[in-house]
Amino acid sequence: MASSSQCRLARWVVGGPPLLYLVVFFLIPTLIMVLASFRTPGEFGGLAPIVDETGRLDLNVDSYVRFVTEPVFASVFVKSAWYALLTTLFCLLLAYPLATLIAKSAKRYRDLLLLLVILPFWSNFLIRIYAWMIILGPNAALAKFVNGALALVGAGPVPLLFSGFAVLVCLVYVHLPFMVLPLYANLEKHDQALLDAAQDLGANAWQRFWRITFPLSLPGVYAGAALVFIPALGIFAIPDILGGPDDTLIGNLIKQQFLETRDWPFGSVLSIVLTIAALVLAGIAAWVGRRGTGVRA
Amino acid sequence: MALLDIQRVTRRFGDFTAIDDVSLAIEAGEFFTLLGPSGCGKTTLLRMIAGFDLPDAGRILLNGKDLADTPPERRPVRTVFQSYALFPHMTVEGNVAFPLEMARVPASERKARIEGALEDVRLQGFNKRYPHELSGGQRQRVAIARALVTHPAMLLLDEPLAALDAKLREDLSIELINLQKEVGIAFVYVTHDQSEALALSHRIAVMNRGRVEQLDEPSKIYGFPRTAFVADFIGHCNLFGGPVANRANDVVTVDVADLGPVRVGVAAGIANAAKGTVAIRPEKIRIAASAPEGTPDNHFRGTVEDLLYMGDVTVYRVSTPGGAKVEALLANSQSGRAKFFEVGDAVEMSWPVGAGHFIPE
Numbered sequence A: 001m002a003s004s005s006q007c008r009l010a011r012w013v014v015g016g017p018p019l020l021y022l023v024v025f026f027l028i029p030t031l032i033m034v035l036a037s038f039r040t041p042g043e044f045g046g047l048a049p050i051v052d053e054t055g056r057l058d059l060n061v062d063s064y065v066r067f068v069t070e071p072v073f074a075s076v077f078v079k080s081a082w083y084a085l086l087t088t089l090f091c092l093l094l095a096y097p098l099a100t101l102i103a104k105s106a107k108r109y110r111d112l113l114l115l116l117v118i119l120p121f122w123s124n125f126l127i128r129i130y131a132w133m134i135i136l137g138p139n140a141a142l143a144k145f146v147n148g149a150l151a152l153v154g155a156g157p158v159p160l161l162f163s164g165f166a167v168l169v170c171l172v173y174v175h176l177p178f179m180v181l182p183l184y185a186n187l188e189k190h191d192q193a194l195l196d197a198a199q200d201l202g203a204n205a206w207q208r209f210w211r212i213t214f215p216l217s218l219p220g221v222y223a224g225a226a227l228v229f230i231p232a233l234g235i236f237a238i239p240d241i242l243g244g245p246d247d248t249l250i251g252n253l254i255k256q257q258f259l260e261t262r263d264w265p266f267g268s269v270l271s272i273v274l275t276i277a278a279l280v281l282a283g284i285a286a287w288v289g290r291r292g293t294g295v296r297a
Numbered sequence B: 001m002a003l004l005d006i007q008r009v010t011r012r013f014g015d016f017t018a019i020d021d022v023s024l025a026i027e028a029g030e031f032f033t034l035l036g037p038s039g040c041g042k043t044t045l046l047r048m049i050a051g052f053d054l055p056d057a058g059r060i061l062l063n064g065k066d067l068a069d070t071p072p073e074r075r076p077v078r079t080v081f082q083s084y085a086l087f088p089h090m091t092v093e094g095n096v097a098f099p100l101e102m103a104r105v106p107a108s109e110r111k112a113r114i115e116g117a118l119e120d121v122r123l124q125g126f127n128k129r130y131p132h133e134l135s136g137g138q139r140q141r142v143a144i145a146r147a148l149v150t151h152p153a154m155l156l157l158d159e160p161l162a163a164l165d166a167k168l169r170e171d172l173s174i175e176l177i178n179l180q181k182e183v184g185i186a187f188v189y190v191t192h193d194q195s196e197a198l199a200l201s202h203r204i205a206v207m208n209r210g211r212v213e214q215l216d217e218p219s220k221i222y223g224f225p226r227t228a229f230v231a232d233f234i235g236h237c238n239l240f241g242g243p244v245a246n247r248a249n250d251v252v253t254v255d256v257a258d259l260g261p262v263r264v265g266v267a268a269g270i271a272n273a274a275k276g277t278v279a280i281r282p283e284k285i286r287i288a289a290s291a292p293e294g295t296p297d298n299h300f301r302g303t304v305e306d307l308l309y310m311g312d313v314t315v316y317r318v319s320t321p322g323g324a325k326v327e328a329l330l331a332n333s334q335s336g337r338a339k340f341f342e343v344g345d346a347v348e349m350s351w352p353v354g355a356g357h358f359i360p361e
């Protein structure tokens, strides 16, 4: 008995502080946001008093109605989801060979290669985005090369910067490590004997990949996809800096509501929808990841 | 023509020679065992047959065709890996179906083939289980069923029983013998367990340091070891080495320094040798409290120094006045008696010339 209560105490000592942290900095702000979404915007921005002049509690669903009835918002959501999906796919295509290479390289190089993958984190996020402004800028070698090539086939020059292309390139660049790391962690554990067995049983390299390596790596793929898709869905700095006028994503919209339009209730509604979308996706990823592989460890 | 012909194969890792000029031929339908201590190159040889490794010199022929340019996936041999290497994301059925799918066996035929293979290893009804839902012995059967389902020319088994407990190992050994007889596929079986090798095989190649020391039937390997290494590795054996004092017809007398002259029979064809070793199995030595009747070919006195009681038999280690240690074994078959001698007892040991085996140097 004593040991079981001791055990419970230990659990609270260890688990308590992080739990407290999550409650204070995650749960409570979320609840504040939920409450704000049902309130009326203030005359000069922010929120109107929760109790109006007549003394009634002023809670309504006006902002939700607005979100549902004005299709422009849903279309921004779809567009954001599309960008996030493309980002996830390109990250996967780039990260899979990279993670495989690292996992297959000699042990003494692996740490170095992993270090190179996370090296960009050592410099500031915004600085890295501005660096892309230079790389994609009209006077940079890349734009000159692309437009030179286009001129050869008679196509007009295209701007690389301030476009959906720039946004996508930078989204992929920023999120790539979040795909590489879980994939590497998964691939590194793969048992060479399984591939030998598959080969022995008649599978060529292509079949070995699609029948053995890839299915076994799915938990890593799902984890990476969730780690890329969800943040990519809500990002605002990249479209702000690198995007054209059409590249307003849901993150920009939310930012606008709070900082420019100063419609806090509507901004809260958009945030809640985004949070729910992210939660649902994370749930699906976890569920598929667990049952899709047949491995219940 | 042999099914598999290994011709003067050598494999080096750096300046270490793992397989040293090995030649052997394996016949169709044979249960062939590679037996040897850890590190002698058994797995290396098996991997070269399967195609995961290539010889530095020599050739491997299957049905007369050189396999050098055939990758593992196109060799008609299958391996049962020591770790079984079952695909964890596939059911038993999925695992067994895998080689059929790779061989493009039509789907309509697969079901029956899978059932047949699972029946061969007595695993019917386990189709929908995942590998982690099986016991070690069951996994091993799935690995065998998976390897057999395409009817390969040859099955390579790398210590398939090593991970199992003793009782299960015995049961599965018997099943393996029966299975091999039933399917008629040549088995190349790797083990470092000599009793397993003796019990299972038609022929055994005893390996040591990358070389084949002896290739023979189990009874020949046991009864007529050609080298001291084989004699010692296969079961316990007393080895008495020394110069040959004299040879009269088919009896050789070896002068053993700490024991005395030991007489042993040799086959007529064996050439004279200046030195040699007499190998004699512990169970061939008569050990008694009283002197034997008549004048036996070999007769030594000693005292029991150690004994190892093993239930059915007891091994007595006897030291002679000269300082030699002789192991003798006695079955505890007489009812009402647990063992015959105690430590310190004086004993008489004797054996005829025919009990020993002469290994010329």
Ligand SMILES: Nc1ncnc2c1ncn2[C@@H]1O[C@H](COP(=O)(O)OP(=O)(O)OP(=O)(O)O)[C@@H](O)[C@H]1O
Pocket: B013, B018, B036, B037, B038, B039, B040, B041, B042, B043, B044, B045, B192
């Ligand atoms: N890839 C390799 N590189 C270097 N040395 C190797 C390699 N593979 C095997 N060896 C060496 O070759 C020798 C034979 O190895 P092998 O695995 O064939 O032994 P084994 O007879 O199967 O032993 P065990 O019974 O322990 O499995 C060993 O000394 C081993 O260290």
Ligand SMILES: [Mg+2]
Pocket: B042, B043, B044, B158
């Ligand atoms: Mg081995």
